[in-house]
Amino acid sequence: MRQGLALASFSVGVVVERVKAKSPWIDYVWRPVAVLQGVPETPTWTVLKSEGDTTTFYGGAAEVVLYRSETANYRDNLATGAPLLWVVLRPTESEPPYSIAAVTADPAEGEAFTEAGNDLVDSVPMPDEIVRAIADFVAEHHVERTYTKRKRDRADPQSLARRGPVRESGDE
Numbered sequence: 427m428r429q430g431l432a433l434a435s436f437s438v439g440v441v442v443e444r445v446k447a448k449s450p451w452i453d454y455v456w457r458p459v460a461v462l463q464g465v466p467e468t469p470t471w472t473v474l475k476s477e478g479d480t481t482t483f484y485g486g487a488a489e490v491v492l493y494r495s496e497t498a499n500y501r502d503n504l505a506t507g508a509p510l511l512w513v514v515l516r517p518t519e520s521e522p523p524y525s526i527a528a529v530t531a532d533p534a535e536g537e538a539f540t541e542a543g544n545d546l547v548d549s550v551p552m553p554d555e556i557v558r559a560i561a562d563f564v565a566e567h568h569v570e571r572t573y574t575k576r577k578r579d580r581a582d583p584q585s586l587a588r589r590g591p592v593r594e595s596g597d598e
Contacts, residue, residue, distance in 0.1 A: 433492060433493065433494055433563070433567060434491075434492040434559075434563050435489050435490060435491040435492065436463075436489070436490055436556070436559060437464060437465045437487055437488070437489055437490075438461045438462060438463065438464070438465070438487065438488055438489075438490055438511075438529055438556070439461070439462035439464065439465045439466050439468075439484060439485075439486070439487055440458055440460075440461055440462075440484075440485040440486060440487070440488055440513055440526050440529065441458070441459050441460040441461070441462065441474065441482060441483070441484060441485065442456060442457070442458050442459065442482070442483045442484075442485035442515065442524070443456070443457055443458075443459045443480060443481070443482050443483075444456050444480070444481045444482075444483065445457075445479055445480050446479035446480075456515065456523065456524055456546060457515075457546065457548050458485070458513035458515060458546075458548050458550050459482065459550060460550055460551070461511050461513065461529060461550050461552070461553060461556070462553070463553045463555040463556060465487040466484065468484045469484075470484065470485065470486040470487075470522075471483050471484070471485065471486070471522045472484045483522075485515070485522075485524070485526050486525065486526040487526070488513075488526045488528060488529040489529070490511065490529050490530065490531060490556070491530075492531070492560065492563050494567045496532045496534075496535075497563070497564045497567050497568035497569075498568065498571075499532045499533055499534050499535075500531055500532065500560050500563065500564050501564045501568060502533070503531060503532070503533055503552075503560075504557065504560060504561055504564070508551065509531070509551075509552040509557055509560075510533075510536075510549035510550065510551060510552055511529055511530065511531055511549065511550055511551075511552050511556070512528075512529070512530050512531075512532075512533070512535070512536025512539065512547060512548070512549050513526070513528075513529050513547070513548060513549070513550055514526070514527040514528040514529070514530075514536075514539045514545050514546070514547050515527065515545060515546040515547075515548075516544070516545050516546075517544055517545075517546075524546065527539075527545060531552065531556070531560055536549065
């Protein structure tokens with residue numbers, strides 16, 4: 427769980443791609459391919475482009491939420507030179523086969539979503555407007571925390587010494 431309350435959030439639209447699989451076990455491979463700044467007025471799961479075995483959909487909207495306690499992760503993501511957003515697609519029991527579960531700028535949270543095993547989690551390039559918004563958030567809220575190595579207490583050699591058998595009262 428995250429520490430602290432969300433201090434900022436913004437809405438994004440998610441573009442999802444479906445490609446005909448070359449496998450006898452599945453029909454299609456699904457993956458997020460882009461995140462749009464803002465939410466378009468397009469209905470969810472509208473076909474944007476269809477070309478050969480590939481179809482691109484507007485998958486829906488999501489909120490990117492920023493927390494003060496995660497600014498170091500956001501900063502590290504931005505420092506890569508090619509910042510990413512992690513998109514989580516969650517299977518549904520009907521059509522469309524996936525729903526947008528989350529979008530995050532925190533690499534650690536993106537990785538944590540992979541632990542469930544059922545969700546499709548993939549990273550997409552972060553749009554420039556979102557890069558600027560997150561950079562401004564980090565500049566305003568980041569507090570550098572110094573690492574302090576804890577020292578162990580020294581062991582007391584007498585407490586580790588061998589002791590004689592324990593005698594109960596009346597055993598003399």
